[in-house]
Amino acid sequence: MISVGEVLVDRDILESFFSCDLEACKGCCCVEGELGAPLTPEEARQLEHPPGELLRMLPDKEAQWIARHGTVELYQGTLYTRTVGSRECVFSLEREGITLCAVEIAYREGIIGFNKPISCRLFPIRVRKKFGLPYLVYERHSMCRSARRLGGELQKPLVDYLFAPLEELYGREWVESLAAFRKPSS
Numbered sequence: 001m002i003s004v005g006e007v008l009v010d011r012d013i014l015e016s017f018f019s020c021d022l023e024a025c026k027g028c029c030c031v032e033g034e035l036g037a038p039l040t041p042e043e044a045r046q047l048e049h050p051p052g053e054l055l056r057m058l059p060d061k062e063a064q065w066i067a068r069h070g071t072v073e074l075y076q077g078t079l080y081t082r083t084v085g086s087r088e089c090v091f092s093l094e095r096e097g098i099t100l101c102a103v104e105i106a107y108r109e110g111i112i113g114f115n116k117p118i119s120c121r122l123f124p125i126r127v128r129k130k131f132g133l134p135y136l137v138y139e140r141h142s143m144c145r146s147a148r149r150l151g152g153e154l155q156k157p158l159v160d161y162l163f164a165p166l167e168e169l170y171g172r173e174w175v176e177s178l179a180a181f182r183k184p185s186s
Contacts, residue, residue, distance in 0.1 A: 014157075027099030057105065118165055159182065
């Protein structure tokens, strides 16, 4: 573990390669697991009453689930997006056999003014707490085997792959400081 400013970082984040391969995994990170995406309070507020334009993008199953159960749940003190039957996120949709995020699509198309949760954009990095500080850990899931393979083939470091969401969370200078840890010293 290293420390960059007030953030602790698991060394695996510096030593790993990663690049999502949606053709291989089919977007299973939006489907796997019993809980949805961890949310900040602001994200929960934005998603609690999603705009009609976003709801209209969703398949009937997800829209009906939201109408009955809502979009956000609290579990052990953490807010999450709801899942349909403890499977896919309520904001998931399928296009050409790949599960995608309706929030991200709506944001990219200018339909809504906020992006999918930062926890989704940071995946497979998770922000935990250790000694009262943020602690970034790399969650190695079998569902991401193809992303690790592709990242290795492309020689794409995980830090570079997730530069934009890390920058959004901690700033450019912080990410550049983190990246400097993996460079050999002269």
